[in-house]
Amino acid sequence: xxxxxxxxxxxxxxxxxxxxxxxxxxxxxxxxxxxxxxxxxxxxxxxxxxxxxxxxxxxxxxxxxxxxxxxxxxxxxxxxxxxxxxxxxxxxxxxxxxxxxxxxxxxxxxxxxxxxxxxxxxxxxxxxxxxxxxxxxxxxxxxxxxxxxxxxxxxxxxxxxxxxxxxxxxxxxxxxxxxxxxxxxxxxxxxxxxxxxxxxxxxxxxxxxxxxxxxxxxxxxxxxxxxxxxxxxxxxxxxxxxxxxxxxxxxxx
Amino acid sequence: xxxxxxxxxxxxxxxxxxxxxxxxxxxxxxxxxxxxxxxxxxxxxxxxxxxxxxxxxxxxxxxxxxxxxxxxxxxxxxxxxxxxxxxxxxxxxxxxxxxxxxxxxxxxxxxxxxxxxxxxxxxxxxxxxxxxxxxxxxxxxxxxxxxxxxxxxxxxxxxxxxxxxxxxxxxxxxxxxxxxxxxxxxxxxxxxxxxxxxxxxxxxxxxxxxxxxxxxxxxxxxxxxxxxxxxxxxxxxxxxxxxxxxxxxxxxxxxxxxxxxxxxxxxxxxxxxxxxxxxxxxxxxxxxxxxxxxxxxxxxxxxxxxxxxxxxxxxxxxxxxxxxxxxxxxxxxxxxxxxxxxxxxxxxxxxxxxxxxxxxxxxxxxxxxxxxxxxxx
Numbered sequence: 001x002x003x004x005x006x007x008x009x010x011x012x013x014x015x016x017x018x019x020x021x022x023x024x025x026x027x028x029x030x031x032x033x034x035x036x037x038x039x040x041x042x043x044x045x046x047x048x049x050x051x052x053x054x055x056x057x058x059x060x061x062x063x064x065x066x067x068x069x070x071x072x073x074x075x076x077x078x079x080x081x082x083x084x085x086x087x088x089x090x091x092x093x094x095x096x097x098x099x100x101x102x103x104x105x106x107x108x109x110x111x112x113x114x115x116x117x118x119x120x121x122x123x124x125x126x127x128x129x130x131x132x133x134x135x136x137x138x139x140x141x142x143x144x145x146x147x148x149x150x151x152x153x154x155x156x157x158x159x160x161x162x163x164x165x166x167x168x169x170x171x172x173x174x175x176x177x178x179x180x181x182x183x184x185x186x187x188x189x190x191x192x193x194x195x196x197x198x199x200x201x202x203x204x205x206x207x208x209x210x211x212x213x214x215x216x217x218x219x220x221x222x223x224x225x226x227x228x229x230x231x232x233x234x235x236x237x238x239x240x241x242x243x244x245x246x247x248x249x250x251x252x253x
Numbered sequence: 254x255x256x257x258x259x260x261x262x263x264x265x266x267x268x269x270x271x272x273x274x275x276x277x278x279x280x281x282x283x284x285x286x287x288x289x290x291x292x293x294x295x296x297x298x299x300x301x302x303x304x305x306x307x308x309x310x311x312x313x314x315x316x317x318x319x320x321x322x323x324x325x326x327x328x329x330x331x332x333x334x335x336x337x338x339x340x341x342x343x344x345x346x347x348x349x350x351x352x353x354x355x356x357x358x359x360x361x362x363x364x365x366x367x368x369x370x371x372x373x374x375x376x377x378x379x380x381x382x383x384x385x386x387x388x389x390x391x392x393x394x395x396x397x398x399x400x401x402x403x404x405x406x407x408x409x410x411x412x413x414x415x416x417x418x419x420x421x422x423x424x425x426x427x428x429x430x431x432x433x434x435x436x437x438x439x440x441x442x443x444x445x446x447x448x449x450x451x452x453x454x455x456x457x458x459x460x461x462x463x464x465x466x467x468x469x470x471x472x473x474x475x476x477x478x479x480x481x482x483x484x485x486x487x488x489x490x491x492x493x494x495x496x497x498x499x500x501x502x503x504x505x506x507x508x509x510x511x512x513x514x515x516x517x518x519x520x521x522x523x524x525x526x527x528x529x530x531x532x533x534x535x536x537x538x539x540x541x542x543x544x545x546x547x548x549x550x551x552x553x554x555x556x557x558x559x560x561x562x563x564x565x566x567x568x569x570x571x572x573x574x575x576x577x578x579x580x581x582x583x584x585x586x587x588x589x590x591x592x593x594x595x596x597x598x599x600x601x602x603x604x605x606x607x608x609x610x611x612x613x614x615x616x617x618x619x620x621x622x623x624x625x626x627x628x629x630x
Contacts, residue, residue, distance in 0.1 A: 057502060080501075080506075081501040082505060082507075085501075085502055085504035090502075090503075091502050097496050097499040099492045099495050099500075100496075101495055102491065102492065102495075109485070109488070110489060110492055110500075110503065111503050116505050116506065117509075118486055118489075118509055118510055118513045121486040121489055122258070122486040123254050123258055123484070124484065124486075125257065166503060170503055
């Protein structure tokens with residue numbers, strides 16, 4: 001049965017266990033993301049959200065369990081970060097990480113899908129198609145007028161958008177977005193929700209980890225609640241919000 | 254493709270530096286060879302050789318700035334690559350002595366005869382050919398850097414830990430080259446050179462040529478490193494320096510990039526060492542001493558890390574200061590050098606060239622109405 005589930009899924013996690021020095025960060029986490037699906041993942045601090053992302057992107061090797069991509073054909077637990085990124089999994093970190101001493105434009109240029117080998121980049125010339133793609137991305141993330149500014153001079157919210165733009169530039173099949181609206185104003189939060197919905201509408205699968213319930217409601221997608229390294233509840237936002245176990249550990253404080 | 258690649262690095266600052274370097278490559282030897290000694294602009298031969306030595310240091314500083322300034326790899330062992338290039342050149346020069354050595358052995362260098370060796374060790378074979386020796390000048394440092402980088406960068410050794418193992422690398426080589434049975438002349442090293450490609454190394458013309466070649470090496474090194482840092486690869490290097498794990502998560506193999514740039518840098522350092530040896534007339538294990546590598550870091554810091562031209566400026570300025578200081582107050586030079594490093598770190602964190610270009614950028618950005626500068630801070 002697990003075979004069949006994995007075969008249809010874009011991302012498939014089954015019974016993943018990770019522990020650090022005896023602390024069990026993930027205790028048998030299972031999760032399935034369908035192609036073209038957007039999923040919100042919520043959970044209190046220490047629920048294992050970031051560890052889950054680390055397992056998917058190759059930063060952490062699970063002690064046990066299966067993590068596979070594209071219908072179970074690719075075992076992600078054996079690959080390094082760069083290979084996984086090239087396969088089409090893009091990740092945005094919790095703390096916005098952009099290349100501070102590069103311009104906004106160069107940040108996107110570096111992220112654009114292209115040959116990542118050192119000799120290819122040494123002799124690379126920006127093509128017309130690439131320049132057009134950068135223009136398009138700048139418009140998507142609303143940073144066209146800041147294109148020549150250094151990334152370190154952007155506001156916190158703009159850095160978050162730039163990072164989402166860099167994710168899009170990689171043309172991934174799956175975007176993992178960790179707390180995209182942390183530290184944003186309400187207006188920025190709503191714009192970010194709209195941006196993610198647009199990305200989803202363009203056919204990409206998106207996994208969003210977030211604390212902000214208003215934001216998750218705004219996304220309007222299936223929600224998975226993590227708690228102590230496992231799935232506590234799954235369903236629509238109203239379903240999980242009314243689940244007594246979820247209320248007890250997360251919402252009812 | 255290559256021409257476009259090389260041309261990309263030529264911004265105003267690089268072009269000005271190139272003009273200055275190439276002008277020195279022509280004018281200084283001319284002032285030495287063509288002007289009579291009584292002429293006020295005559296450059297004495299000892300100065301020519303001294304400045305030639307500074308030029309080789311400048312090339313080493315460029316190599317170091319490429320890895321440290323642009324990729325954040327603080328190598329405290331770059332002197333090792335410089336010394337290895339120097340030893341490869343020294344071996345060639347030893348083989349050129351032939352029967353003119355003290356013991357007159359046509360094949361074996363003097364120190365081997367002295368040690369009662371009967372035949373040339375296998376790794377000395379081929380060094381009588383100039384082309385082979387020049388190949389080794391770049392290959393030996395290059396291969397060592399590649400192997401070292403392969404292991405260190407794949408294991409994700411970074412920061413202070415990496416600096417410490419580069420320091421250990423050069424120290425290990427220092428100890429190894431001190432041993433007589435290594436076959437590199439032990440603590441005396443290689444010296445008493447006679448000819449280089451048929452010309453007497455002591456001759457004024459040879460010295461002028463070596464000076465000019467050293468300047469050309471700095472110029473070529475500057476064009477190459479500027480082209481590298483202005484390419485897309487250079488942007489990846491800066492990305493690695495600023496946010497290594499982000500670079501990895503967008504799909505770049507950080508270890509491959511670091512190994513690449515470390516190897517290129519080591520090769521440039523090797524070439525610098527090869528031009529250093531015939532000018533100073535000796536290469537011995539003290540060139541591997543950790544202090545030398547640390548001094549090179551100070552040159553780059555003083556001139557301006559991550560500016561390339563700054564590395565050249567820093568190497569020449571600090572060494573000129575060293576020559577002057579060791580003449581006036583020899584026992585205080587190390588204190589002065591340490592003090593300089595502290596002062597630069599505290600008050601000029603971007604070095605001479607970095608601070609200068611920042612000041613220029615500020616002036617240019619200021620609106621014309623504000624032309625009267627505010628009191629300097």
